[in-house]
Amino acid sequence: MLDMEWIRNKPDEVKAGLSRRGIEAPIDRLLALDAERRKLLTEVENLKAERNQTSKAIGKMKQAEEREQKIEAMRQLGERIDGIDAQVRDIEQALNDLAVEIPNLPDPSVPDGPDESANVLVRTVGEPKQFDFEPQPHWDLGPALGILDFERGVRITGSRFYVLKGAGARLQRALISWMLDLHIRQGYMEMYTPFIVRGQTVFAAGQLPKFRENLYKDHEEDLWMVPTAEVPLTGLHMDEILDGETLPRRYAAYTPCFRREKMSAGRDVRGIKRGHQFDKVEMYTYSTPEDSSQLLEQMLEHAEEICRQLGFNYRVLELCAGDLSFSARKTYDIEVWAPGCEEWLEVSSLSNCGDFQARRANARYRPEKGARPRHMHTLNGSGLALPRTMIAVLENYQQPDGSVIVPEVLHPWMGGIEVIQPEEQV
């Protein structure tokens, strides 16, 4: 949610920012409603002041005649007040309906561009791994090793679901544990959150009301399955006022993520790259407005550390204005090279959302004792998305015989498995 006061004072800047995203928001309509709202508010508040004052006096009146006369006058005044109040409510509803659909403004440092083709390559780290044989894609490797089962996933649930088996399931769990432990060393507090949340929480993160069709929802209750840990972590401090000295606060959480992705049916159908359910370890930071830019760079570094320790060849992209997601004002993506399916896989997306989500969540902090509360800034970033990390591990560490070497950093969690060999009896 954008700051109404800012829209009122700098409408041209707001329009310019939104047009960089390729969006023409109804700012003028918003301003007209806002002016009307304030006009009516001033009017009705004056009437209420009069009513309050007279009602107080009525309580002390002795003469029945004067008393009755005033009561009648106030009854009529009350009707006028009710009428104007109803108008104000309608206007506020209309105002809100418009405001909640307007995306965040891009940070001034974000490059121009209409879509992903204009994203800027920040750096590439490492070289594509060289093989003296033809590297296989994971959708061949995994089933051959008996650690990845598409047929049974489809049988249980439907298309785009799969089962990880044996060392495959264990490898994913090892990645989760290792990444969480690394994030703890990087200064994050590990969190375990609910995986289904109320609509208000989804709204706070920005996925509602606009992206309803991408979410799974309980059929009779207002409960939604999380599309990312970003959602419960944004909800964590809803309606709170935190002590400024406790910022920044860094949280890391493992959650499954559920996405209907109706829009993307037909894309990336092969393999485990894009499913309706996937696991992710997420980093999240609450910060002051002053620190958030620098903290985004830090979180990027923290995610890159994972890629480096896994020995990946990866690249960092900065998203252009037209490719930013709804709540973000600046975003970096990290992509790793998968030699089997021969593509760059987005394993992480790190965003500074500024005060956009905090405003929707009413999450504030007090800079110092006695000072007025301000909205915090929120930042989120994957560290990392599991299926794509699994793809990169399998495809980069494969050997000519189809076995896969387990990266050394994961050994403590693999129970002695250093090479994944074909499983028996699966």
Next chain:
RNA sequence: GGAGGGAUGGCCGAGUGGACGAAGGCGGCGGUCUUGAAAACCGCUGUGGGGCAACCCACCGGGGGUUCGAAUCCCUCUCCCUCCGCCA
């Protein structure tokens, strides 16, 4: 799922429809006293909105209603607690 009880300011805890934005206590901040500290005493101590100065409006879990006037009465929803049932 069934029965009952509750929800008040940072916390605890009062509150007969008009004197309550709300007693009292705790905590916090400032001051007096003191060489310093403690104690004692005095004062201040919520959020949002409109004007953006004085001031005004709203908020006592959420929403709706009764009334000239609601923390206080009515309806409804949510959440919490206790007991029973069921379960991991």
